[in-house]
Amino acid sequence: MLALRLARGSHPLVLLRRLFVAAAASCTGFLLLSTLGHAAGHPATADDSLVRLLWCVAPLAATAQLAASVARADPAARLHRGMAAAGLGPLRLALLAAASTTLSCLLGVLLSLLVFLRLRGDLGGSPAAVDAVGLDSDLLGTGHPFPLVGALMLLSAVPLAAAAATAVALRPRSADISSGTETPAKAANPSGLPWGMALTAAGLAIEAYAGRGTASFAGQLPFPGQLVGSPPGVLGGWALSTLGLVLAGPGLVHLCGRLLCGGRPGALRLLSGRVLQEESQRLGRPLGVLCAVASGTYAAVRVYEASPSRPFGPLTAIGAAVVLACVTSSALTAALESRSARAHTTAALRRLGAPGSALRRAAALRATALVLVLGPLTWAIAEMATLPLMR
Template sequence: MPLLARRVPLLLASGGTCLVLLGVLARALEQPGTAGGATLAVIGSLLPLAATGHLAATLARTCPPPWIRAELGALGAGRGRTAALVGASSGFLALMGCLPAVALFLYGRGTPDGAGGHLAGLPAVGTPTLVALVPLVVTGSAALAARAPGDRHGAGYRAPVPVITAAGPAIGTPGTTIGTTIGTTADTATAPADRPPGEPAHDARPDAGRSFSAGAALIGTGVAITSLTAPGGPGHAGTGPWELPGVPAGIGPGVVGGWALVLIGTMVAGPALLALCGRLLLFRRPGVRRMLAGRALLTDAPHRGRAFGALVAASAAVPAALVLLHPPGALTALGLGVTVFAALAALPVSGGANRWERAEDRETLLLLGAPHSLARELTLLRLGAGAPVVVLAAMLVAWLLVLPFG
């Protein structure tokens, strides 16, 4: 049941994204003369589509769990077959979410033609293609994320491999289990010789400092491109490929590309922002609860940082859209809502193998006599430290997005 519960947000996000795409199609059909507004709506629909793909990729990195993946590998299912299975299951779930959205869209339009049974006013080929876009994006994102070797279960993780040693107990011996024997021998076989006992494996992901530098470079490049191609900028030609006709404020391909770099840079800088939350909790002689919560955030930064940065980027799109669009329509509100929902749903399920290690830490605390309410208190502390950082960082990124437009 927890596995199905983690996949429900993907179903809802896929349905919402499909409804946004169908709404864009209906707007283009009802107002064929406003090409610029339709172009802006298509650009805005890319945000929920990208957020849904990110949610599918995040779920693919944490499902199936490490021990199930090891058992699939023992049965002959390599990384390619496992990725295909995860991608197909995610795409089928996205399709199940799109079907109610299509039914709701058709019910709202009220266009069934009783004479021929066809949908009046809708393209016969374009509409199914548009509906199939969401499952295709979800399938591709999930398959690529499941196939990636370095991001599967967090840095430093290696799939358990059955190793037979002369000194260890044989598999099947009374008092031993297959999982215990495999996990112990695999850890011994994959541990580097120069690593002291008990020290965690080296984290191959970039640390917080490097993620902040890379993110800041992308954000600065995006702001520079947006400033050059915005109206009044030295690179704005006024007409031609730099301006889309009818789009408010002269938004063109250069501006859209700069916005994309700013949002991607915010996502890349996510580990640094999450590590900042941990540093805030560890500031000025923390107590036991602050220390545990702060260290947990520092440990989660390499694993959950990208999802945290995606949440900041999705939150920044909301005030930016409110500033540029006067007033935002229902379709814009739906698209922004789906984007924030998908980014928020990806944060709890991210982390890979670190999520299973956190469960072991909770069991250890309970064995040491810690109260059961300690886990809830640590969660509230982490939320209390992360929420202000998300709000402030989102407002800063939103200000950078609308800065070239005054």
């Protein structure tokens, strides 16, 4: 009940972010249900159905990351002093945020179940509705028995994963249990940059080695329907390079801040660089995930341009849209969270006479530095990742 009361009294922007979490959960739930429908309609091709289920892990993880980012940016998650007076400590606040996330995701997956059953014709829908949205009735298992209990168990993975990610992101730390006050994080140099770059280089090397002599895979990208016949080393190297980018994210953001502060910086460069160094842990992981997804998207477009005979299917397009939308929203939400965390510093600068235009120029300088460092790196990794698949 407390979670519902907090949701009713939230700012419209907070409600919009929660609604977006529900929409992402709905799309992910529809992909899971489509996998189950395909398995029900094609019992002889269990391997293909398993491949489709494994590819649902990407939108599921993106939805969980978005849910955790939205929960971290929720103003209710920072009301430590007032909630402590009401008997809610940091642990209970984390559980409350997980409960709110679960409610949002449950709303989304139940909506996806209704839409899926309607498109299958189990709720009185017609085959014309399936053709209108560009889906093949064969992908939904139309005309075959559908295990409703199994569907509910499969759909439960979405709210459970989102709630677990939220609870981990908001778990109480030693700095949170100190008279209900928040202690600003120190600008420590993240240690994940060398390890992340090493994992990325190792993943690219493994992918290049595994792709040697596999001419039959030229121009193919291992999406659903192609994963079974693709070299496992290529997929493993691709996953390893993606993990390396995510791990190196905080270090790359901190490096951008150090580059801005290098030499003899003026007030604008010094302010922008220090902010990036302070916020490297908060911004690094979402930006690392965004770079990894952008790299994979670029590689997918390049490979499918070289092989136009294998176009994107509707379910692949839905999954890609969910992942792109979730990681982009997570990065923007992290930026808003960083701005809220610097509210006291911004107010102090304004009291000292700093003009608003200077603060806006500092924000633009930070964004420019991130684009100039992360953009070419993402493009270079994407180009190297496509080489074994383009031969």
